[in-house]
Amino acid sequence: MRPKLEDVAKHANVSKTTVSRVLNNRGYLSQKTIDKVNQAIEELNYQPNVVARQLYNKKTNIIGLLFPTVANPFFGELAEALEKKLYEKGYKVLIGNSMNDSKKESDYLNQLLSEQVDGLIVGTHNQGIQEYKYENLPIVAIDRVMNEDIPVIESDNYQGGKLATKVLIDHGAKNIIHTNGPIELETPAKRRRLAYEETMKAHDLIPNTVTLDFNISYQEKKKIFYDLFESYPGIDGIFASNDMDAALILQVAKEKNIRVPEDLLLVGYDGTLMTRSILPDLTTIIQPIDEMAEMAITILMKRMDKKETEKEYILPVTLWQGNTSKKTPAN
Amino acid sequence: MRPKLEDVAKHANVSKTTVSRVLNNRGYLSQKTIDKVNQAIEELNYQPNVVARQLYNKKTNIIGLLFPTVANPFFGELAEALEKKLYEKGYKVLIGNSMNDSKKESDYLNQLLSEQVDGLIVGTHNQGIQEYKYENLPIVAIDRVMNEDIPVIESDNYQGGKLATKVLIDHGAKNIIHTNGPIELETPAKRRRLAYEETMKAHDLIPNTVTLDFNISYQEKKKIFYDLFESYPGIDGIFASNDMDAALILQVAKEKNIRVPEDLLLVGYDGTLMTRSILPDLTTIIQPIDEMAEMAITILMKRMDKKETEKEYILPVTLWQGNTSKKTPAN
Incomplete structure (x- = not known):
């Protein structure tokens, strides 16, 4: 044998x-x-x-994508944009869903590595996994701090957080809550939180960030938002960490007869094509998904060609002014 | 050499x-x-x-998924459900997005095959591709007619089409339009169309199916729906082929000051967790995504064990009664 x-x-x-x-x-x-x-x-x-x-040919012409879950429209659209652009360049993508589970993430990574992809684009949210230190595999991260060697493509989360908070304050909200992920996670999204807290303080307002787990169901999230309105009856503004959360908050507010924007101002985050198409009333911060995908590919190709790259690429965000944040300051 | x-x-x-x-x-x-x-x-x-x-070990413990695009919430949630369940059984998934492009689908298929996955779950919409005839690779299809040898897991599309049409008719709509994909595609979704057309005729109403391409953008779709209202000013009911289309129609109706449900009754299709959470008002037909995923895996495992399977597995759908289809018959 x-x-x-x-x-x-x-x-x-x-x-x-x-x-x-x-x-x-x-x-x-x-x-x-x-x-x-x-x-x-x-x-x-x-x-x-x-x-x-x-x-055989040593190149596999496959790029691995490792995302938390494509069921979130942000990652769904990002995956689609990456797939389209990479396909035009002669690459196919294979996607792993880590579900923000570090064991799963690590398993996928080993698998993708053992299948010898030509490169990897990672958008997961877990803490430093040793496998990311594999030396000969070109990796870029999207919206995540990896280790020193891996370039990160991100949108301007600080500016986004500031824009979102400012639009609420400018329209008269004072008791503004921000929802975000667990603080332990090393994501650039933490900068949204920082921007929110600094902007609130700069306007003599008290920041109040409520942390939510990623992996809970829509129903569980709705329950948390119900409780939020009970615990803080004076809320007049919410800066939600993503549009799905904002959409759930809209729904909960409706069920509780809290009028948006009359009683509550609301801003989401991500601004996917889907959200803007089916919920154009939702004020949100648009992450430039297409440009992020383009940049991630450009940088990955550079790494594959052993060319030098920067450590961080920050792309500008824009405000989508819907009707959920419009209220006269006098109100 | x-x-x-x-x-x-x-x-x-x-x-x-x-x-x-x-x-x-x-x-x-x-x-x-x-x-x-x-x-x-x-x-x-x-x-x-x-x-x-x-x-090495001959098994790869990888199951390939081939879907049109995970940016559509139905496929996003289906991929997530399959991933979770397969992971529990010791398998990882790799997802290819075919974008309903048969060349791409064929490329992915060759790639997945050449990477020797243990099995393949296919949910794409293209016409018969020869590669599906690979003999030694266990394949199951979801919501798609492949060839004779490949079992299809689907929800009861005829019943779903009938339920959707009936709810519109029962609430008083007479000029009902159905949107669906190109008729050439051999999808079980065609049965929704058949059910709609037969149900309309059974009530002495004239069916009118409008076909839409899959790969067009949200903006292009909205344009088509705008034109639809211009071309058929008498529409009082729409049975949309999926919830994203229904959400876009809701938006277009709003912009055109067409009141739902007073002037227009609307029913969607798919009923994902996301849609039901953020648009609970939308009446829709719920496809049992979780059960479909469970069944697809059970059948795939049978095929992998060389056990006999049926050709078709049809799972029941349910009606989600929202407010977009409620109107008194007298109106």
Whole structure:
């Protein structure tokens, strides 16, 4: 019987992952480990599939996308934009949904890596995963802080947070709540929160950020928003962290007979084509999805060509002025 | 230099695809072609990567999903449901967006096949692609008629079309338009159209189905709906082929000061969690996404175990009675 990968691992007294990394020349490994694995490969006369792979074209022409969930319209439209643009350049995409689960994210990453994609575009929200340190795989991140080596493409979250807060204040809201994700996550979206809190303080208003988990259902979220109105009966403005949350808040307000914009001003975030088409009344901050996709691809291609790139690319956001934030300051 | 796949192809005077098919034992090939390719492999002493692959575990534990676009909430939620359930069973998913482009669909299919997924769940809308005839890859289709060998999981589109049309008629609408995709496509959604047309005729009403292309933008669709109201000023009911279209129609009606439900009754289709959460007023037909995902996986697993399956699995739909279809028959 021919030797298997796991035989090599056993022989060298290392994990299968380590053998795989040596074979693919990826990840941080000591020279000692590399030598030990190579020796085991020789002694067992193991024939790895990479050799066979190199008989083919070495490029796979596949770009991996790793997103929390494409069921969120922001990621759905981002995935679509990336797919269209990459296809025009001769690449296909394969998408993994991490569901913001770091175990899942890590599994997908290993899988995508072991399937040898030419590059990876990551838009997930989990904390630093070691696999992102794989050395020879070009990676760019969208709207997420990875590690120092990986360039991040993002929209101007600080400016977006400021615009959103300002539009509420300018139209007369004083008791403004901001909903955001857990503070531990290292996302550029944290800057929206910072901008909100700084802008509130600059106007002598008290910031109040309510954190929501990502993975809860629409029904659970609605329940939280119901409770929010109970806990803070004086709310007159909400800056929601995304448009889906804003749409749910609109719905809850309607069911509770809270009039928007008369009693409550509301601003969302993301401004996808879908939201603007089916809920054009919702004031929101538009993230430039198409430009972000374009930039992510440009930077990824640079990385694939071993060219130097910046660490961060910040693209401008714009305000979509709907009717949910219009109220005369006198009111 | 070691021989490559293309050297084998040249030597045997066949395409690279044909060589790949022989190596993977897939697709319809004559014995003559198979012999010719095998002879070329022997003469050149070509070593295909499948051999090396078999040194590893033969299972990839990856299921491929091929959908038109995850930017549509129905497919976004379906992909999420499939991903969650498959992950629990130890599988990961990779998603390809075909954008209803048969060239793209075919490219993805070849790619997914060449990456040797363990199985494939297809929800695209294009016409018969030859690759679906690959023999050794377990495939199930969702909401799409493939070929005779591939089981289809679908919701009860005829019943859904009938329910949608009935609710409009029961509330007093007479000039009812149905929007649907191009009639050439062999989708079970065609049964919605059939149900609409038969139900209209059974009530002595004249059916009028307007066909829309899939790949047009929200803006283009809105333009079409604007024109629709111009062309048919007497419309008092619309059965839209999906909720996104219904949401756009709601928006166009609002902009044209057509009151819903007073002047126009409206029913959508799909009833995703998202639609029901952010647009609960929209009457729609709920496709049981979760159950469809569950069934698709059960059937795929059966196919992977070489067990027999039915040709078609039809799951029940339900009516979501919102306010867009409520009008007293007297009106």
